[in-house]
Structures are given as structure tokens and as C-alpha cells.
Amino acid sequence: xxxxxxxxxxxxxxxxxxxxxxxxxxxxxxxxxxxxxxxxxxxxxxxxxxxxxxxxxxxxxxxxxxxxxxxxxxxxxxxxxxxxxxxxxxxxxxxxxxxxxxxxxxxxxxxxxxxxxxxxxxxxxxxxxxxxxxxxxxxxxxxxxxxxxxxxxxxxxxxxxxxxxxxxxxxxxxxxxxxxxxxxxxxxxxxxxxxxxxxxxxxxxxxxxxxxxxxxxxxxxxxxxxxxxxxxxxxxxxxxxxxxxxxxxxxxxxxxxxxxxxxxxxxxxxxxxxxxxxxxxxxxxxxxxxxxxxxxxxxxxxxxxxxxxxxxxxxxxxxxxxxxxxxxxxxxxxxxxxxxxxxxxxxxxxxxxxxxxxxxxxxxxxxxxxxxxxxxxxxxxxxxxxxxxxxxxxxxxxxxxxxxxxxxxxxxxxxxxxxxxxxxxxxxxxxxxxxxxxxxxxxxxxxxxxxxxxxxxxxxxxxxxxxxxxxxxxxxxxxxxxxxxxxxxxxxxxxxxxxxxxxxxxxxxxxxxxxxxxxxxxxxxxxxxxxxxxxxxxxxxxxxxxxxxx
Amino acid sequence: xxxxxxxxxxxxxxxxxxxxxxxxxxxxxxxxxxxxxxxxxxxxxxxxxxxxxxxxxxxxxxxxxxxxxxxxxxxxxxxxxxxxxxxxxxxxxxxxxxxxxxxxxxxxxxxxxxxxxxxxxxxxxxxxxxxxxxxxxxxxxxxxxxxxxxxxxxxxxxxxxxxxxxxxxxxxxxxxxxxxxxxxxxxxxxxxxxxxxxxxxxxxxxxxxxxxxxxxxxxxxxxxxxxxxxxxxxxxxxxxxxxxxxxxxxxxxxxxxxxxxxxxxxxxxxxxxxxxxxx
Numbered sequence: 001x002x003x004x005x006x007x008x009x010x011x012x013x014x015x016x017x018x019x020x021x022x023x024x025x026x027x028x029x030x031x032x033x034x035x036x037x038x039x040x041x042x043x044x045x046x047x048x049x050x051x052x053x054x055x056x057x058x059x060x061x062x063x064x065x066x067x068x069x070x071x072x073x074x075x076x077x078x079x080x081x082x083x084x085x086x087x088x089x090x091x092x093x094x095x096x097x098x099x100x101x102x103x104x105x106x107x108x109x110x111x112x113x114x115x116x117x118x119x120x121x122x123x124x125x126x127x128x129x130x131x132x133x134x135x136x137x138x139x140x141x142x143x144x145x146x147x148x149x150x151x152x153x154x155x156x157x158x159x160x161x162x163x164x165x166x167x168x169x170x171x172x173x174x175x176x177x178x179x180x181x182x183x184x185x186x187x188x189x190x191x192x193x194x195x196x197x198x199x200x201x202x203x204x205x206x207x208x209x210x211x212x213x214x215x216x217x218x219x220x221x222x223x224x225x226x227x228x229x230x231x232x233x234x235x236x237x238x239x240x241x242x243x244x245x246x247x248x249x250x251x252x253x254x255x256x257x258x259x260x261x262x263x264x265x266x267x268x269x270x271x272x273x274x275x276x277x278x279x280x281x282x283x284x285x286x287x288x289x290x291x292x293x294x295x296x297x298x299x300x301x302x303x304x305x306x307x308x309x310x311x312x313x314x315x316x317x318x319x320x321x322x323x324x325x326x327x328x329x330x331x332x333x334x335x336x337x338x339x340x341x342x343x344x345x346x347x348x349x350x351x352x353x354x355x356x357x358x359x360x361x362x363x364x365x366x367x368x369x370x371x372x373x374x375x376x377x378x379x380x381x382x383x384x385x386x387x388x389x390x391x392x393x394x395x396x397x398x399x400x401x402x403x404x405x406x407x408x409x410x411x412x413x414x415x416x417x418x419x420x421x422x423x424x425x426x427x428x429x430x431x432x433x434x435x436x437x438x439x440x441x442x443x444x445x446x447x448x449x450x451x452x453x454x455x456x457x458x459x460x461x462x463x464x465x466x467x468x469x470x471x472x473x474x475x476x477x478x479x480x481x482x483x484x485x486x487x488x489x490x491x492x493x494x495x496x497x498x499x500x501x502x503x504x505x506x507x508x509x510x511x512x513x514x515x516x517x518x519x520x521x522x523x524x525x526x527x528x529x530x531x532x533x534x535x536x537x538x539x540x541x542x543x544x545x546x547x548x549x550x
Numbered sequence: 551x552x553x554x555x556x557x558x559x560x561x562x563x564x565x566x567x568x569x570x571x572x573x574x575x576x577x578x579x580x581x582x583x584x585x586x587x588x589x590x591x592x593x594x595x596x597x598x599x600x601x602x603x604x605x606x607x608x609x610x611x612x613x614x615x616x617x618x619x620x621x622x623x624x625x626x627x628x629x630x631x632x633x634x635x636x637x638x639x640x641x642x643x644x645x646x647x648x649x650x651x652x653x654x655x656x657x658x659x660x661x662x663x664x665x666x667x668x669x670x671x672x673x674x675x676x677x678x679x680x681x682x683x684x685x686x687x688x689x690x691x692x693x694x695x696x697x698x699x700x701x702x703x704x705x706x707x708x709x710x711x712x713x714x715x716x717x718x719x720x721x722x723x724x725x726x727x728x729x730x731x732x733x734x735x736x737x738x739x740x741x742x743x744x745x746x747x748x749x750x751x752x753x754x755x756x757x758x759x760x761x762x763x764x765x766x767x768x769x770x771x772x773x774x775x776x777x778x779x780x781x782x783x784x785x786x787x788x789x790x791x792x793x794x795x796x797x798x799x800x801x802x803x804x805x806x807x808x809x810x811x812x813x814x815x816x817x818x819x820x821x822x823x824x825x826x827x828x829x
Binding site: 333417420421422423425429437438544 | 629631634636659660662663666667669671673674675676685686689690722724735738739742
């Protein structure tokens with residue numbers, strides 16, 4: 001090839017005939033650069049989030065002292081020092097929102113008189129109010145004040161953290177499981193009574209009603225007992241307390257169980273930092289969100305995203321394949337079919353918000369409302385299926401992505417060799433048998449390609465979800481221990497919406513920016529995993545059609 | 551549609567119809583298919599013009615002619631595979647053992663079980679060798695393992711493929727060689743025990759050795775089946791067939807005993823073609 005190019009250049013300028021190669025090559029390079037750049041930005045900004053950085057004690061000329069982590073720095077516009085160099089300032093994350101009001105502070109670099117890294121400085125992640133930077137001042141273990149050096153206090157605190165967290169988890173479990181079950185049973189009894197009222201009471205039913213009322217009574221008694229037990233546990237837990245002091249000599253007293261994680265970043269070795277990083281990452285992936293989603297984990301959102309995407313695929317594949325089958329195999333090709341095909345293709349261009357509005361009107365209100373009216377009249381006016389739900393959101397996204405599947409399936413059907421169909425028909429198979437046994441299996445790789453595209457499109461879509469069932473914080477997952485275990489009528493959390501919510505609705509944009517990047521990485525990772533799964537299946541099928549061992 | 555109507559009326563050989571003589575005078579076997587003034591139109595273009603011929607039972611009838619002469623179109627009318635082609639219209643009558651196969655209420659599926667077909671390009675399904683052969687029975691609702699096993703073995707033996715594949719029946723049919731794939735397609739076609747076997751240029755993609763095997767096979771198969779073969783290879787037609795029809799631009803120029811057609815053709819165009827002056 002090179003020889004050929006050289007030979008030709010003897011008779012004509014080298015660029016002639018080669019510029020299309022260069023042009024396409026350059027644009028390919030630009031595309032690659034943009035993808036790599038975007039991924040690089042997301043990865044670089046996201047992955048460093050959880051790495052502990054040093055804690056600085058910064059003393060300013062006018063006497064104020066801050067303790068915090070350098071978040072980022074920048075040049076102050078239009079300000080120059082004596083030498084004419086531009087002045088710089090640094091944004092410190094100082095935490096302690098409950099004490100000082102703001103957890104970020106801009107510090108002009110030339111106003112700093114001293115900058116040290118106190119070895120004892122602690123970074124404390126709390127359940128409420130976010131980060132606290134400071135020192136342990138006092139420690140109470142089971143009501144007894146611990147005396148000793150700061151080092152002893154620190155070691156004792158670390159030692160007391162795991163049992164405290166166990167106590168907290170136990171309380172939460174009782175609240176969620178036992179009280180949740182009691183509430184569910186009470187609600188059931190209440191609804192049964194309501195249903196009887198709606199149907200008009202007979203004497204026999206009055207007896208049933210009395211039984212339900214007695215059940216509610218019993219449940220209420222049980223509830224009171226359990227509430228008492230929780231209160232007892234809380235009292236016990238409150239005896240384990242810590243007093244934290246900030247650099248400004250202000251203190252904060254709180255139970256040890258409300259601390260999530262403590263570490264002293266200035267004393268951590270590289271390995272220790274890696275440990276903190278891994279622990280934070282684990283919490284992020286498997287934990288529940290805290291602090292208006294800007295801290296903690298995104299497990300419910302991951303679950304919601306995966307479940308919704310799978311439900312959507314479950315709905316969109318049969319829908320799209322059947323539609324494409326009819327269009328391509330059965331419908332008489334003509335004007336009408338052409339119009340339908342164009343309409344389907346253009347459906348992909350309809351703004352997704354419009355789909356959301358349609359889903360809200362059609363699925364939530366019309367279908368969901370009708371289901372409520374027929375099957376859950378006793379719960380009205382509280383909607384069961386008649387509001388946002390993971391089921392309706394999935395179906396809305398299925399409608400949104402169905403053109404992709406239809407187009408891909410039609411192409412796959414058209415690509416099935418004529419010989420395969422004829423071979424089957426010549427064996428005396430009916431048209432349906434031919435489609436089912438020969439045409440569809442041969443088209444499956446193409447259909448899966450469509451599914452992959454639909455999943456990628458659907459998993460990243462946010463706008464239609466916001467009106468059909470996504471919430472900022474879902475109290476219950478669509479999957480739990482209460483029958484029937486899968487609750488498709490529940491609202492859910494979604495990573496895409498989480499990104500929007502944390503990025504634009506969180507109280508502290510600076511603090512949550514990192515979470516936005518991490519969530520984006522996670523969403524991308526999930527989409528990639530789902531796609532890899534589909535591609536694996538497709539690869540296997542393709543190998544089968546090439547004749548590899550099945 | 552009642553799918554079994556035609557299968558039930560499958561005649562026992564020579565029971566109802568007296569022996570007929572061929573249009574060319576020689577005492578011939580019983581007629582399997584009568585093609586009576588058949589014309590085929592693709593929209594406004596006529597692909598087959600007024601073709602009439604009789605295809606005798608248990609013989610190999612070859613259709614020869616240059617590319618585009620309509621021989622494939624004609625053979626595809628015999629099992630109504632042409633129904634798939636949009637805008638195609640057939641006129642005239644094609645009669646299979648007394649049954650007009652273009653009759654309005656005819657069950658096409660049943661017809662195709664009586665008239666099997668092997669194609670130019672071997673087209674095994676991406677399934678196992680076993681399932682390929684069993685396909686026709688499976689779609690007919692036969693799922694008893696013993697029956698399938700027997701038919702698969704019998705068909706593969708008839709297609710002279712059994713010895714080569716008997717140890718790897720569950721492996722993919724697509725791993726067979728080209729010639730083996732074509733014989734597998736023949737086995738698949740005869741597994742449903744048709745009366746007529748149509749072969750549309752079955753050897754055009756095969757090497758001479760594979761071609762030789764298939765030709766031998768045809769010789770054996772005609773004991774049981776009526777065979778119609780389309781070929782553009784005149785030597786092949788001369789070797790395997792008993793009767794030959796020469797088609798040119800949709801017209802049946804000459805039809806007769808193979809020996810006579812190749813030695814003393816009555817039409818100058820036939821002579822020109824078989825001596826290689828065109829085509």
C-alpha cells in the first residue's frame with residue numbers, strides 16, 4: 001500500500017487523493033480526544049474525591065484561624081501584589097457548618113501569616129451537619145469521663161466507634177423492620193375496615209370490623225412497647241459521648257454513634273489513606289444517602305437505575321420486536337406502512353420531556369388511576385398505582401426507546417438471508433414457524449444491538465423520569481421483605497436524577513461537586529456493565545451462527 | 551386450512567392412473583407433474599412463456615438453458631416458493647398427480663411437504679446436523695425421539711452422509727464442508743419423504759469431487775423420488791438426467807429424452823446451445 005502511494009506521488013502531488021484520508025483521520029482523532037477528555041475529566045475529578053488530603057491550620061493577619069482542607073485555588077482577578085504578580089486565593093473546606101455557618105472559606109494567600117499541619121487534627125464525618133474538623137476534647141464512655149492525653153482519647157474514640165455504630169444499626173433495624181411491619185399490618189387492617197365501609201356493612205361484617213379494630217389495638221400496644229425499647233436503647237447510647245473542639249475554641253458535644261468515620265489525615269500513611277479511600281468508596285456504593293444526598297452512598301439510586309433499565313428492556317424488546325416483525329414480515333408494503341415507518345423513526349426525535357408528560361397522563365393517571373379505582377378503592381384518595389411509579393417510568397422509557405429497537409430489528413430481519421427462509425418453507429414450515437425457528441434466531445444479534453442502544457439511551461435519560469416516578473429520596477426500595485416483595489408502584493431513586501439533584505439542588509455546591517462526578521462514573525459503569533452483558537450474549541449467538549460449537 | 555388433505559391423497563404408484571406415453575412417443579413412466587401452458591409474469595415482464603411439459607415419475611428431468619432463461623423461476627413454481635415474490639403472477643396449470651397446485655384453496659404447506667427442494671447455495675440452518683434433518687418433522691409436530699432418530703439416520707444414509715457425520719450429529723451443521731452441507735440439505739429435503747425433489751443448480755458452488763458425489767446420489771435417489779434438476783452445466787444434465795428441457799428466454803425450446811436432445815436436437819437453437827455457440 002505504501003509502495004503504491006509512493007508510486008503515485010511521482011506523477012501527482014502527494015496530497016492529492018490523500019486528503020480525504022487526512023480529513024477523516026483528523027476528525028476521528030478529534031472524536032477520540034473529546035471522548036478521552038470527557039472521560040478523563042470525570043475520572044480525574046471523581047476518583048480523587050475520596051482521597052484524604054492534609055488538614056491545614058491557617059492563621060490570618062487579622063487573627064482569625066481556620067482548620068481545613070485546601071479545596072482549590074485561583075488567581076484573584078484584577079489584583080496584583082507589590083511585585084506586580086497576580087494575587088492568589090485558596091478555597092478551604094473548613095466544615096463545622098453547625099458552628100460557623102459556612103463550610104467553605106476563601107482565604108487570600110497574602111493574608112496568611114502561618115500555615116501548619118497539626119498532627120492531631122481530625123476529620124470527622126458525621127450523620128448530621130457534615131464534616132467536622134478539630135480535636136477531641138472530652139470523651140464519655142457509658143457516662144464515665146475518660147482522662148488522658150489526646151492520643152489516649154483518640155485511641156479510645158476509635159475503639160468505641162464500631163460498638164457505637166452497631167448500637168445505631170440495631171436501633172435502625174428495629175425502627176425499620178419491626179415498626180415498619182407493625183405499620184404495614186395496621187395499614188392493612190385500616191384498609192380492610194375502609195373497604196367494608198365502602199361496601200356497606202352487614203351484621204356479619206360488623207363482627208369482622210370489630211376483629212380488625214381489636215387487631216389495630218393490639219398492634220398499637222405492641223408499638224408502644226417497642227417505642228419504649230427504642231427509647232431505652234437511645235438512652236444507653238446517649239451515655240457514650242464525645243466533645244469535639246474546633247480551632248476557634250468552640251465545642252460540639254454529640255453521641256459517638258452519630259460519627260460515621262474519623263481519621264487524622266496529617267498522620268495517615270499512604271496505606272492508611274488508601275484504607276480511608278476504600279472505606280469511603282464502599283460507603284458510596286453500598287450506603288444510604290445522607291445530608292440531602294450530598295454525602296453517604298447512592299445504593300438506592302443504583303438499585304433503582306438497574307431495576308428500571310431491566311424493566312424497560314423487558315418491556316421494550318417484546319414491544320419493538322413484535323412491531324418490527326409485523327412491519328417487516330406481515331404488513332403489506334405500501335404507502336401506509338411507509339408512513340408508519342417514518343413516524344416510528346421520527347418518534348426518536350420527540351423531546352423526552354414530551355414522553356414524560358405522556359407517561360404521566362397515560363400511564364400514571366389513566367391506567368394507574370383506573371387500577372386504583374378498580375382494585376384499591378379503599379386507599380383513595382392516596383394513589384397506589386395512580387402516581388409516579390417505577391413501573392410507569394420504565395414503560396415511559398420503553399416507549400421512548402422503542403424506535404431504536406424497531407429500526408434495529410427491521411434491519412436484522414432484512415439481513416436474514418433469503419436462503420434461510422426458503423430452506424425452511426421448502427421443508428413444509430408455515431410462515432410463522434419459519435419466522436420463529438429460522439428468521440428470529442438469526443435476527444437476535446441485531447435485536448440485541450438495538451437493545452443495547454435502547455438501554456444506553458434509557459439508562460441515561462432523566463427528564464421523563466422526573467415526572468413519572470423518580471424522587472430525590474425514596475423511603476422504601478421497590479424490593480423488600482414485605483409481600484409481594486416487588487413493589488412496582490413505588491417511587492424510586494435514579495443515578496441520572498441524583499446527578500442533577502446533587503449538582504444543582506444541594507445546599508452546598510462545592511461539597512457536592514465531587515459527588516456529581518462520582519455518580520456520573522457509577523452511572524457510566526452501570527451502563528457499560530449492562531451493555532457488556534448484552535454484548536457477551538450477542539457474541540455467543542454470533543459464534544453460533546458462524547458454526548462454532550454450541 | 552386442513553394441512554393433511556394432500557398427504558392423505560398421496561397415491562400409491564400406478565394404482566389409479568394408467569401408464570401414459572410421453573409427448574415424444576416412447577413408452578414412459580407415469581406422469582408426476584404436468585405443466586400445462588404455464589406463463590409467469592414479474593409485473594409486466596413475462597419470465598416464462600407458455601411452457602408445457604410432463605415430468606415422469608422416478609426419473610431425473612433436467613432443465614438447462616443460459617442464465618436468466620427462467621429455469622429457476624419455473625422450478626420454483628412447482629412448490630409455489632414463488633409465492634414469496636411480490637408482484638409475481640402464474641397462469642396456466644401445474645398438476646401434481648391430478649391435483650392442480652395453483653388451485654385457490656390448496657394447502658401450500660402440504661404441497662411443500664410433497665415437493666421438497668434443494669437450493670443453489672446450500673442453506674443449512676444454524677442448528678445441529680441432527681436438528682437440520684429433523685426440522686421438517688419437527689415443524690410437522692413430530693417430536694418423538696425414536697421416530698426422529700430413525701428418520702435422521704435413514705435420510706442421512708440416503709444422502710450418503712451418514713458415515714461422515716454419524717459421530718457428530720449434535721455439532722453445528724455450519725462446520726461441514728460445502729459438499730457435505732449440500733448433501734445435508736438433500737437429507738433435510740428427503741426427511742419429510744416428498745414425492746418430488748426439486749434441485750436448483752445444486753452443484754454450482756461445489757468442486758468436481760463433491761459434484762460427482764451428488765450426481766451419484768441423484769442416480770440412487772430417483773429409485774424413490776421424482777427429481778427435477780436445474781443446471782447450467784450441460785455435461786451434468788447429460789450425465790444425470792433421463793429427460794431434458796431446454797429453456798431460452800422463457801420459452802421451452804425443446805423437451806425430450808436426454809440422449810436424443812444431446813445427440814440429435816430437433817431445434818437449431820438447441821444445437822447451437824449444446825455445441826457451445828452461446829450461453
